[in-house]
Amino acid sequence: MKASAKPSAETQAKGIRSILGQSWLPDIYRNRILSQRTRSYHFATSKPGSRVEIQHTLLGVELKIGRRRLSCPDLATARYLSVFARVGCSAVAVPYDISRVSLIADELESSWQRMLLLADEQALSLTSALKLRRLLTGWVRDEVQVAGAGPAVPEFKQSTRQRNPRVKI
Numbered sequence: 001m002k003a004s005a006k007p008s009a010e011t012q013a014k015g016i017r018s019i020l021g022q023s024w025l026p027d028i029y030r031n032r033i034l035s036q037r038t039r040s041y042h043f044a045t046s047k048p049g050s051r052v053e054i055q056h057t058l059l060g061v062e063l064k065i066g067r068r069r070l071s072c073p074d075l076a077t078a079r080y081l082s083v084f085a086r087v088g089c090s091a092v093a094v095p096y097d098i099s100r101v102s103l104i105a106d107e108l109e110s111s112w113q114r115m116l117l118l119a120d121e122q123a124l125s126l127t128s129a130l131k132l133r134r135l136l137t138g139w140v141r142d143e144v145q146v147a148g149a150g151p152a153v154p155e156f157k158q159s160t161r162q163r164n165p166r167v168k169i
Contacts, residue, residue: 009128013135016118025083025111026143029092032104038093040149043085044068052085054078076102083108087141093150115140 007015017024022031043065050066054075061078063070065085072078077094080101084092095101115136123129 009131009135012119012122012132013139016115016122016132016136017139019118020111020115023107023111023114025087025108025115025140026147028104028107028111029144030147032107033093033095034147034150036100037096038150039096040091041081041094042091042149043081043089044070049088050085052082054082074098074101076105079109080105083112084144086112087137087144089141089144091149092144093148 022028051064053064055062055064055069059071061072061075063072063078063081063085070081072081076098080094081092083105095104116133119132119136120129123132
C-alpha cells in the first residue's frame with residue numbers, strides 16, 4: 001500500500017480560500033468597502049505578527065500596534081483598523097459613513113477568525129498551522145494592497161440644487 005501524500009500548505013490555503021468564498025476578507029474589502037465613499041488611513045508602522053490591542057483610555061479609544069499607539073475616534077473604527085493591522089497592511093480605506101463601520105468591522109473580524117480556525121483545523125501539526133496562517137495572511141495583505149487605500153479625502157459632489165430665481169416666496 002502506498003502512503004498518501006499530505007497536501008502542501010498552498011493547496012490547503014487554496015481550499016480555505018474557496019471555503020470562505022464571499023466572506024474572504026479581501027473580497028469583503030473590495031466589494032463592501034471600496035464600493036462606497038471612503039477615506040484612506042495609513043498605518044505608521046504595521047508589521048505582520050505585531051501584537052494588536054484595543055485600549056480604552058481617559059482620552060478615548062486607542063489602537064496599540066506593537067509599542068505604537070494610534071488614536072481612534074470610536075470603538076468601531078478601532079475594531080475595523082485592528083483587522084488590517086493584524087494582517088500587516090500599510091494603508092487601507094475606511095468608510096466615510098461612520099454608521100457602516102461597525103457592521104463592516106463585524107464582518108471583517110468574523111472572516112479573520114474563521115480563516116484562522118479553518119487553518120488550525122486543516123493543519124496536521126502546530127508547525128504546519130503556523131505556516132498555513134502565515135501564507136493566508138500574506139495573501140490577504142497582498143490582495144488588500146493591490147485593491148488600494150482609496151483617496152485621502154472623499155469626493156464631495158459640488159453641484160447643488162438651487163431655487164428657481166423667478167419664483168417669489
